[in-house]
Amino acid sequence: MVKKIKLKIIGMHCASCCLNIDGDLEDYVRGVKSSKTNYAKQECEVEFDEEAVEIEQITSQVEKTGYQAELKKEM
Numbered sequence: 001m002v003k004k005i006k007l008k009i010i011g012m013h014c015a016s017c018c019l020n021i022d023g024d025l026e027d028y029v030r031g032v033k034s035s036k037t038n039y040a041k042q043e044c045e046v047e048f049d050e051e052a053v054e055i056e057q058i059t060s061q062v063e064k065t066g067y068q069a070e071l072k073k074e075m
Helices: 015-028 055-065
Strands: 002-010 032-038 043-049 068-074
Touching: 002 055, 015 032, 015 043, 015 055, 043 055, 055 068
Parallel strands: none
Antiparallel strands: 002 043, 002 068, 032 043
């Protein structure tokens, strides 16, 4: 089942940070369908298959990319 979450991202310095986060989530986390990070809001919306990946795996990848991620909202 496809699910959406919104993450609060801490540690972004510029718009390129968004590209790093989105690229790593979409490339390295199996089950992530899309990722849209907003630098101005310091947020990331992730659409994923909850049967293939857990939220903790998503936040862990953001941390591996060099940022902190906290679950803000499940949609």
